[in-house]
Structure formats: C-alpha cells, structure tokens
Amino acid sequence: MSSAPSTPTVRQDGRSSAGQTPGGATASHRSGPFLALIAVCTAVTAANIYLAAPLLSLIARDFGATPSAVAWIASVAQLGYAAGLLFFAPLGDTVNRRRLVTLLTVVTAAALVASALAPGTGALAAAVFVASAATVVPQLLVPLVAARAPAARRARHVAAVIAGLFTGIVAARVVGGLAGQAFGWRWVFAGAALLTLGLGLATALALPSERRSRDGSLFGGLTALPGLLRRSPDLWRASVRQAGMFGAWSALWTSLALLLTGPAYGLSTATAGLFGLFGLAASAVAPLAGGLVDRFGAARVVRGAYLLAAVSVPLFWVGGHVIGALFVAAVAIHAALVASHVANQTLALTTTSSPATANTAYVVSGFAGGATASALAGTAFTHFGWGGVSVVAGVWLALGWGLTATRRGRR
Incomplete structure (x- = not known):
C-alpha cells in the first residue's frame, strides 16, 4: 500500500464515482474475515473508554469513598480519548499502521493492568487516562477499511466497524457492570487487558504491510487539521453536522439518568442503566444505513437522520411524563445518530487525500x-428541568443543520 491511499472522487451527493477495487466481488469476499476481525477489535477497544462508568460504585466502596467522589474518573477517560484522537489518530496517514496498532495495543493492555492494580483513585485515574488515550485503534482502522473496500460497498464496510464501535459502548455499560458485580471491578479491568491484547495483536498481524515515505509527528496531524477543514467543504459539512447530531444525542442521553432516578419516575440506578440496551439499536441500524449511503448517497441519509432526530426531541420531552414515549424516542435517537455517523464518516474518509487526518477532524x-x-x-x-434539556437538544440540531445549509460542497 502506498503512503497515501488513492482517494476516489466524491460527488456532492456523497456517492463515490470511483470504480471497483481490483478483483471486484472477489476482493470483497476475501475481506470478509478481515472486516469481521476489525469489527470485533473495535468493539473491545471502544469498550475500554467507558469501562469505569458502570463500576464507579464498586470502586468507591473499595476505596472508602462515595460514588460522587470518584465520578470524575469516568470524565478522565473521555479526556484521555480526546488526547489520543488529536495526537495518535492522524499518524495513520504517515506511519506504518501495523507497528502503530501493535504499540498502542501493548500500551493499552499495560495501562488496564495498572488500573486493576491501582492502590488509589489518583493512580487509577492516571492509568485510565493512558488506556483511553492509547485505545484509538478503531480510528486508525476505519480509514483503512474505507480505502480497501470496493467503491460500491464502501459505506457498508465502514458501517460494520461503526456497528462494532456502538456494540462495545453498550457492552461496557451492561456487561461490565454485571461482571463487576460478580467478580469485582479489578477483574473487569484485568479481563479487558487480556481481550485487548489478544484481539489487538491479532488485528495488527492481519493488517497489510505498508511502506510510508514520511515520518509521523505527534503534532504534524494536529497542526494540519484547520487547513484541511478549510480546503474541504465536504469534510467541514460532515464534521459540523455530526457535531450537531452527537450534541443532541449527548444532551438527552447523559441527562436521562437524572430524569429516571428523579421524582418523575423514581427508578433505581440499576434499572435506569438498563436504558443503555437501547444502544443495541445502533448495531442493527448501521448495516442498513451503509447500504442506503452506497445506493442513495450520504446527503440523503444525513437529511433523513436529521428528520428522525427532530421527531425524537419532542418525544423525549413528552417522555418526561410518559415512559412509553421515552422508549420510542430512545430507539429513534440512536437510529438517527448511527445513520448520520455512517453517512458523514464515509464522506469524511473519501473527500481528501489524507483520510486519517480527515477522520481525526471529523x-x-x-x-x-x-x-x-x-x-x-x-x-x-x-434550572429548567427536563424541558430545558429538550430545548438544548433541539437547538443543537438546528445549529448543526443551519450552519451547513448554505455552504456547498465540491463535486
């Protein structure tokens, strides 16, 4: 593979005008086991970012603290992942991916073992930060999947990886919590280390051999992000629209536990956590969205996803008093988020000659x-209750669409 994989021309509707990859259906058939391995590896590594969240009460009990006193550890994981995205993900354009995936896998596994052995909250937070920063392997693999896929099935291949990503997020919250209750939180981190090491190294061995003509720099990709966004209206539009969609989802989903455990419903924390199972809708929607993008283009799929999200926001508001409306709204917002993600990320990956850096920006x-x-x-x-949360979600959707409605992408 060359240092910068050839990028197909992307039409304004988001569909690729490139022809099939050499081998056509044969190449697609051979890529099946490889794609499955990457999807499973993505699920396991993505779960590491959210591993601490369902274990906070057990961690607090072990360290003699209250759950609220250790809740910040889950936020540290998010900060670590953000740092990893900025510094490591762009290296996919410039360094040998096999070596980089191997290095990050070993670092992640070691940090997870350190988490399992942590004597206090400070050491645990530091280990979780390192593990989350190094667990950006999925964002190194998505550009490779897009580059190797046949043009007519590119979005479906990207969707398979995204399905693995969301499955891992759900598994971390549900399975991690159950395993922690049964075996203790330290064994959950230790088990995650073993899974990450095994699948990460297996994936690294399966990656194609690459020769890169440029040296990677931790700051090279970071400094390239603003210019890349300015030069590519399609990438800019995909990034802003997904920021709007993900913002609306985050506003509703992160505040939902406050509603469910508050006076309106009075559910226990464990029962409220079962709402995370609605995230499984994402795994079912991703392949369907990929097929729609390949057939109709990214623009139409994103438009449909925004319409579905716009319907889900008032349903969430009604759900402040009617639990059935929350069920429907939860499925709708997940379906909208994943469909939009598949379409926008496919567009982001195929609109520049630096797919890893573009993916980082996105x-x-x-x-x-x-x-x-x-x-x-x-x-x-x-200050305003559940109605205020619904307003924030609606405003975020309006901003995501409105800021991109008048700027046309390239043909």
Missing part, C-alpha cells in the same frame, strides 16, 4: 459538540 468535531452539549444540558436540567 471525530474530534463530533466529540467536541457532544461534550459541549452535555455540559449545557446539565445546567439546563438544574
């Missing part, structure tokens, strides 16, 4: 939109 934009909306939603809930 993912960081979405992450920033989600983090900002979550912070605003928490304040809105404190």
Whole structure:
C-alpha cells in the first residue's frame, strides 16, 4: 500500500464515482474475515473508554469513598480519548499502521493492568487516562477499511466497524457492570487487558504491510487539521453536522439518568442503566444505513437522520411524563445518530487525500459538540428541568443543520 491511499472522487451527493477495487466481488469476499476481525477489535477497544462508568460504585466502596467522589474518573477517560484522537489518530496517514496498532495495543493492555492494580483513585485515574488515550485503534482502522473496500460497498464496510464501535459502548455499560458485580471491578479491568491484547495483536498481524515515505509527528496531524477543514467543504459539512447530531444525542442521553432516578419516575440506578440496551439499536441500524449511503448517497441519509432526530426531541420531552414515549424516542435517537455517523464518516474518509487526518477532524468535531452539549444540558436540567434539556437538544440540531445549509460542497 502506498503512503497515501488513492482517494476516489466524491460527488456532492456523497456517492463515490470511483470504480471497483481490483478483483471486484472477489476482493470483497476475501475481506470478509478481515472486516469481521476489525469489527470485533473495535468493539473491545471502544469498550475500554467507558469501562469505569458502570463500576464507579464498586470502586468507591473499595476505596472508602462515595460514588460522587470518584465520578470524575469516568470524565478522565473521555479526556484521555480526546488526547489520543488529536495526537495518535492522524499518524495513520504517515506511519506504518501495523507497528502503530501493535504499540498502542501493548500500551493499552499495560495501562488496564495498572488500573486493576491501582492502590488509589489518583493512580487509577492516571492509568485510565493512558488506556483511553492509547485505545484509538478503531480510528486508525476505519480509514483503512474505507480505502480497501470496493467503491460500491464502501459505506457498508465502514458501517460494520461503526456497528462494532456502538456494540462495545453498550457492552461496557451492561456487561461490565454485571461482571463487576460478580467478580469485582479489578477483574473487569484485568479481563479487558487480556481481550485487548489478544484481539489487538491479532488485528495488527492481519493488517497489510505498508511502506510510508514520511515520518509521523505527534503534532504534524494536529497542526494540519484547520487547513484541511478549510480546503474541504465536504469534510467541514460532515464534521459540523455530526457535531450537531452527537450534541443532541449527548444532551438527552447523559441527562436521562437524572430524569429516571428523579421524582418523575423514581427508578433505581440499576434499572435506569438498563436504558443503555437501547444502544443495541445502533448495531442493527448501521448495516442498513451503509447500504442506503452506497445506493442513495450520504446527503440523503444525513437529511433523513436529521428528520428522525427532530421527531425524537419532542418525544423525549413528552417522555418526561410518559415512559412509553421515552422508549420510542430512545430507539429513534440512536437510529438517527448511527445513520448520520455512517453517512458523514464515509464522506469524511473519501473527500481528501489524507483520510486519517480527515477522520481525526471529523471525530474530534463530533466529540467536541457532544461534550459541549452535555455540559449545557446539565445546567439546563438544574434550572429548567427536563424541558430545558429538550430545548438544548433541539437547538443543537438546528445549529448543526443551519450552519451547513448554505455552504456547498465540491463535486
């Protein structure tokens, strides 16, 4: 593989005009086991970012603290992942991916073992930060999957990896919590280390051999992000629209536990946590969204996803008093988020000659939109209740669409 994989021309509707990869259906058939391995590896590594969240009460009990006193450890994981995205993910354009995936896998596994052995909250937070920063392997693999896929099935291949990503997020919250209750939180981190090491090294061995003509720099990709966004209107649009979509989802989803455990419903924390199972809708929607992108283009799929999200916001508001509306809204917002993600990320990966750097710009934009909306939603809930959270989500959707409605992408 060359140092910069050839990038197909992307039409304004988001569909690729490139022909099939050499071998056509044969190449697609051979890539099946490889794609499955990457999807499973993505699920396991993505779960590491959210591993601490369902274990906070057990961690607090072990260290003689209250759950609220250790809740910041889950936020440290998010900060670590953001740092990893900025510094490590762009290296996929410039360094040998096999070596980079191997190094990050070993570092992640070692940090997870350190988490399992942590004597206090400070040591645990430091280990979780390192593990989350190094667990950006999925964002190194998505550009490779897009580059190797046949043009007519590119979005479906990207969707398979995204399905693994969301499955890992759900598994971390549900399976991690159950395993922690049964075996203790330290064994959950130790088990995650073993899974990460095994699947990460297996994936690294399966990656194609690459020769890179440029040296990677921790700051080279970071400094290239603003210019890349300016030069590519399609990448800019995909990033802003996903920031709006992810922001709306984050505002609603991160505040939902406050509603469910508050006076309106009075559910226990464990029962409220079962709402995370609605995230499984993402795994089912991703392949369907990929097929729609390949057939109709990214623009139409994103438009449909925004319409579905716009319907889900008032349903969430009604859900402040009617639990059935929350069920429907939870499925709808997850379906909208994943469909939008598949379409926008496919467009981001195929619109420049630096797919790893473009993917970093896209993912960081979405992450920033989600983090900002979550912070605003928490304040809105404190002062205005669940209705205030719904307003924040609606405003974020309006901004995501409105800021990109008048800027046309390239053909």
